[in-house]
Amino acid sequence: MAININGKKTSLDDAAIYQQRDDNMPEKERFRNMSPKQRWTHFSTYYLPKLLVIIAIAAVVFYILWVDFIKKADIYMRCAILNESISDSALTELSDRFTETLDMDIGQNKASFSIYYTEPDIAAQFGSDAGKDLSEIGSRLVAGMLDTMIATPAHIEQTYMKNGFITDLSTFLTKEEYSRLQKYLYIPSTDDNQKGAAYGIRIAESSVYQSLFSDRIPLQNEPVFFIMTNATAEGKKYARQFIYFLFPEVFA
8 A cells, every 4th residue: 555754645545545445346347337338448449359250150150051051052063164264143044944944943952053264264263273173183083073164175175085084975965955056066187086976065055055145256266165084973964954954945
């Protein structure tokens, strides 16, 4: 305790005693004795930051639960589209339209269409990384998480086709389907294809595919639809349905 020269208590001593008593006062009682302004200051200083952190964490947890469990859609077919200018909204609409033709709930089921930029100059235009996209495609192929692909022959022949990732359509399509699609079949003129088998379907003339570019200019002149050899059984099933969806007039 501070003593003045006369041995008497000072005002500082009284303040110290008051502060000590205030510190010993229960939190609820101290809060009740504050003015409204003091209460807000006390709350914003000691409790508001913690509350905001709790709310932020809860929001993240809820989002993860919502995306991964509550609103998780079953992806029945995965398709990689290489080096194109299609918008995300157009791809979402494509998935919804295709899913609806299958009489499936678009809220619970979807076809996944993803754009990958494997050419450095095009990747740079869209702020992407060609090396990263190529690596992801490779990982998905190895893991069996890529069923189909839309790309030009130049992007396919020296990589995916040469390494056996592209399905020979003569072993996939029925004779009738093969015959009806004859004018659209992509038959590689490579040394590995001496028998002249079709490995893809040209889709540039598909009105469904053309509709994806209502507000953009296509970057590729010769898009071809390919089916991967290690596609899942479900993926192959819906890849066939997607061909019908792309060419409704052929299968009318």
